[in-house]
Amino acid sequence: MTNPSSVRIGIDWGGTKIEALAMDSEGRELVRRRISTPRGDYEGSIREAVALVIAIETEVGRTGPIGVGIPGMVVPDTGLVRNANSTWLNGRPLERDLARAFGREVRCVNDANCLALSEAIDGAAAGKRVVFAAILGTGCGAGIAISGEMHSGINGVAGEWGHNSLPWQRPEEYPGEACYCGQRGCIEGWLSGPALEEDYRRSGAEPLAGTQIVALSEQGDAAADAALARYEDRLARALAHVVNLLDPDVIVLGGGLSQIERLYRNVPPLMAQWVFGKTARTPIVSARHGDSSGVRGAARLWAL
16 A cells, blocks of 8 residues: 555444545545444444455555544543543544554544534535534434534533533423433433433334434324424424533534434524524524544544
């Protein structure tokens, strides 16, 4: 393999899939592949990630620096993963273990920060100074980009929106479900994919996957439509809280639930009810690069 500086590798380490790509210096995708995450198997996940990258680099004929987006963060003082909703990663030296397995330096950052970076550079938020990007998927995280650069904060938790309480809770929502983070009523417990499915089930309906709930709603099913209406109300309150604190130039939604088209019609007017002053001009847009935006952001952790 030759010319190692002309390609960079991104890995999106999610709760259900590990995706990797090779990207050139112009941001063009050369190869992209994904596999199912070996859930609960730390060592097995590392082996699978290494095999995935080796296959990609063999195909493009080049190696490159590796950036990884993870559903948590690496604590600078210890090098251990913290706050991951893929809980088997917590307390593990993932960045060091990956560097050892690959035989080169690896950078691991929060996957929502990767989403924000990707969309701020050449995605739906290109040209915007302050970008708030939320992942609505297996978990519910968010990241911030300012002037095309990730903003992590002094504690590394900037944008950890999913682990604040759902704002303006209604009586039937209080105190909320217990969260793995140790708190109750977290936004993640209301707005993740599993949360939507559980809310639908609690209404007395048979258990269904999120995609099935959306499909039923589009067919006029009252229970499914009501579940999505509750979801939209909660998302509007949660995003209004962001506007009141950060007032970003744009809000970008990623993750599987971001593909629900009605969110972009219904949430903005609902959000305005909760924003201080009752006015919200903040655009809410879908990630231009879809569910591969995070892996593109991970690749961009390295400058070529």
